[in-house]
Amino acid sequence: MRLLKKYGALYVMMVPVIAYFLVFAYYPLVKGLQTSLQDYKLMGDRPYVGFANYDAVLHDSLFWEAMVNTLVIGGGILLFSFVAPLVIALSLNEVLRTWFKKMAQMILYVPHLLSWVVVGGIWIFMLSPDSGIVNMILVHVFHRAPINFLADSGYARWIMILLSTWKEMGYTCILFLAGIVSINPSLYEAARMDGATRWQQLTYVTLPQLSNTMKVVFLLNTLGILRIFDQVFILRNPTIASKVDVLMMYTFQKGILEIQLGPAAAASFFVLVLTLALTLVVRRMTRFDEV
Amino acid sequence: MKKVWLTMSTVAVASTMLLSGCGSDSGTNDAANSNAAAGNNANAPANAPADAPANAPAGDMKLRILDANVGGKTPEENAKFEAEIKRLTGIDASIEKPASDYDQKVLTALGSGEKYDLIELSDLGKLATFVDQGVVTDLTDFVTKSTVLSDPSVVPTAEWDQLKDKDGKIVAVFSKFQGGTMPIVRKDWLDKLGLKEPKTLDEYYNVLKAFKEKDPDGNGKNDTYGLCTSDLYDIQGFMSAAGVKAHYVMKDGKRTIPYATEAAVPMYEWFAKLVKEGIMDPNFVTNDTGKMRNLFLSDRVGMVTYWDAWVGMFNNTRKQADPNTTFQAEALEGIPGADGTILMRRGDPDFWIIPANAEHPDAAKKFLEFWHTEPGITLGSLGIENEDFTKEGDAYKLTPTGTEHNMDHGVPFWYNQNVKYPFGKLPGVQEAQDLVTKDATLELSLPGWPDAEKIVKNYALKAMSGQMDASEAVKKMHEELLGKKLIDE
Numbered sequence: 001m002r003l004l005k006k007y008g009a010l011y012v013m014m015v016p017v018i019a020y021f022l023v024f025a026y027y028p029l030v031k032g033l034q035t036s037l038q039d040y041k042l043m044g045d046r047p048y049v050g051f052a053n054y055d056a057v058l059h060d061s062l063f064w065e066a067m068v069n070t071l072v073i074g075g076g077i078l079l080f081s082f083v084a085p086l087v088i089a090l091s092l093n094e095v096l097r098t099w100f101k102k103m104a105q106m107i108l109y110v111p112h113l114l115s116w117v118v119v120g121g122i123w124i125f126m127l128s129p130d131s132g133i134v135n136m137i138l139v140h141v142f143h144r145a146p147i148n149f150l151a152d153s154g155y156a157r158w159i160m161i162l163l164s165t166w167k168e169m170g171y172t173c174i175l176f177l178a179g180i181v182s183i184n185p186s187l188y189e190a191a192r193m194d195g196a197t198r199w200q201q202l203t204y205v206t207l208p209q210l211s212n213t214m215k216v217v218f219l220l221n222t223l224g225i226l227r228i229f230d231q232v233f234i235l236r237n238p239t240i241a242s243k244v245d246v247l248m249m250y251t252f253q254k255g256i257l258e259i260q261l262g263p264a265a266a267a268s269f270f271v272l273v274l275t276l277a278l279t280l281v282v283r284r285m286t287r288f289d290e291v
Numbered sequence: 292m293k294k295v296w297l298t299m300s301t302v303a304v305a306s307t308m309l310l311s312g313c314g315s316d317s318g319t320n321d322a323a324n325s326n327a328a329a330g331n332n333a334n335a336p337a338n339a340p341a342d343a344p345a346n347a348p349a350g351d352m353k354l355r356i357l358d359a360n361v362g363g364k365t366p367e368e369n370a371k372f373e374a375e376i377k378r379l380t381g382i383d384a385s386i387e388k389p390a391s392d393y394d395q396k397v398l399t400a401l402g403s404g405e406k407y408d409l410i411e412l413s414d415l416g417k418l419a420t421f422v423d424q425g426v427v428t429d430l431t432d433f434v435t436k437s438t439v440l441s442d443p444s445v446v447p448t449a450e451w452d453q454l455k456d457k458d459g460k461i462v463a464v465f466s467k468f469q470g471g472t473m474p475i476v477r478k479d480w481l482d483k484l485g486l487k488e489p490k491t492l493d494e495y496y497n498v499l500k501a502f503k504e505k506d507p508d509g510n511g512k513n514d515t516y517g518l519c520t521s522d523l524y525d526i527q528g529f530m531s532a533a534g535v536k537a538h539y540v541m542k543d544g545k546r547t548i549p550y551a552t553e554a555a556v557p558m559y560e561w562f563a564k565l566v567k568e569g570i571m572d573p574n575f576v577t578n579d580t581g582k583m584r585n586l587f588l589s590d591r592v593g594m595v596t597y598w599d600a601w602v603g604m605f606n607n608t609r610k611q612a613d614p615n616t617t618f619q620a621e622a623l624e625g626i627p628g629a630d631g632t633i634l635m636r637r638g639d640p641d642f643w644i645i646p647a648n649a650e651h652p653d654a655a656k657k658f659l660e661f662w663h664t665e666p667g668i669t670l671g672s673l674g675i676e677n678e679d680f681t682k683e684g685d686a687y688k689l690t691p692t693g694t695e696h697n698m699d700h701g702v703p704f705w706y707n708q709n710v711k712y713p714f715g716k717l718p719g720v721q722e723a724q725d726l727v728t729k730d731a732t733l734e735l736s737l738p739g740w741p742d743a744e745k746i747v748k749n750y751a752l753k754a755m756s757g758q759m760d761a762s763e764a765v766k767k768m769h770e771e772l773l774g775k776k777l778i779d780e
Contacts, residue, residue: 041423041424041425042398042401042402042421042424042425042426043401043424043425043426043646043647043648044424044425044647061775062742124577128574128577129573129574130572130573130574146573148573148576148756148758150576150577151576151577151752151756151758152758237522237576237577237752238522238523238576238745238748238749238752239576239748239749239752239753239756239758241745241748241749242745242749253741256394256395256398257741258420258741259398259417259420259421259424261402
């Protein structure tokens, strides 16, 4: 009671936040769970059907196709979006000229500010088989036939992975750079006094000291891999759909386009459970609790 | 353990966005209850005038409308549009016209139990789903007893078949006349190159090749394409040569998709040849219709496949930009098949439904009748009197605002033969609509079409772009459709 009196004002201040999450997060979550257990119609009776929607989703080959696509594309994004910014952050850390470092950071960061609609438009144009710069280089510099990248299922997943990496690289890079900057300089000084080379300073000082940042970045990226949607929605076309349609696209198609809200909600819950499982696995593997 | 719970909570919140779109409902029986109270459908109590024509006085009738096309072009004009409805009908109407994502807005509104009296739709597949989902009101008695709507000169009787459910009940009312799609050619380029309108596949090939190679825009550069489409939207006019119709076709009670049959192979090969020879825009797989239109308007391509109404819009757009332009778009008829039949595509109609939970169904019915009379058609086309047009006696005059709005406030074309077009139609439109009337039929979208469409488009576009041999593509397409039980043979 004494504590309540002492911190009462703080608890009151928490009320709007808690109310926000209850109304806009947990309530829809519970309703979503309810929908997944119903033969959900837009109007009229909505009888409960047990796990029939889950069963329907699990027996839908398109769901498994989407699952494979999600794991491949999401896994690729997870890997590349982690390694590429790390390499760039470590490289930029070696650059002495501040103006160059700042300029590089700014250029890398800009794509993060753009929506997928803009990024998609830019790359659809750049990868165009007749007027895109990538094909112009292929044709005029390498004397190769133009490639219709966005209509070739062989390139589709790679394009999704690389574009996502390109777009988000700057943001993650800044997180890594912030981590590097906060490393105690005396550790480098001690290493140098012990005769450590640049490579040894990197492997024995920088990377171990950056491990906590890396764990956070990896965990955050893991949380997002099953929720890829925007880029696929913008960049997909019928010829590559079977290679890039991910779980959220499946949910969108079932729920919004086909108005099968029960199966769509069930698929969403699969994504939720999988994300939860993945997160727990990553936490355990990275010993996140030791951060 | 605490941390596990913390993680679970975090993940749950982060994932909420996935579910929020699917996560709300209005309770199981609200719709049915409110509908019964409003006396709105065939199952309503006997004292509810569900089957009566809308001849009740407007009084203080209110009407809430959700639509994609009907209304003002701006929020300000929309308010004036509502006031004009009030002036003309006495109905206190409120129009909600989302700027984007209309289908999602409709779905969200219905799912969350919002109550609209009229909702505009344009997809017959979706209408069938809404019927199954208990969303729509049976309007059979209303339409058949309405002196306005049952008049064949207002809406041709056969047209109502489009808006019937599987039990033969009329469940919607047209909002405008919907045309069809067809090849649209640069007539001025044909004339310049001394070519005639093509009628056979070979003639089409020769025309398209000439557009590619003979510098029809006269800029001295090899920068034009013969043909541009936007994925399979819409190649029906060409596929007609092989006698295959898009979407489903019922054959002896069995579901077939002609685009997935051997008959379609020569056509896919024909397109692949166009792509290989650089005659067809290679971006057709990724093009949206906007890009296709822009290429046509900017002299980059000589033929596109698009809507009848756009023949006039193309001509008008270029004429407004340059009154001396030689640009002339013209609709072409599809290619006859071996038996001489021409298969063209009629678009799904735009139509109104009265949702089962509508609070003011009588006002909705009164509005639907008004919408098909001369004042309603004038409002839907020319717009608001003294805002979009003025009238002196029987003569109409467009204001600058009206000119800008292109005589389209949701009804560019209509069924009612008693109402004349005060300014005629834009150049080329009537000829295009005549082709639709003559050759076009609706496409059949049965349940499962969204899944089937993905398979059809995947292989058809691969065959057309030359990524896959046409025979192999059709074979795989057919096998996959059969394997997933999306066709019966």
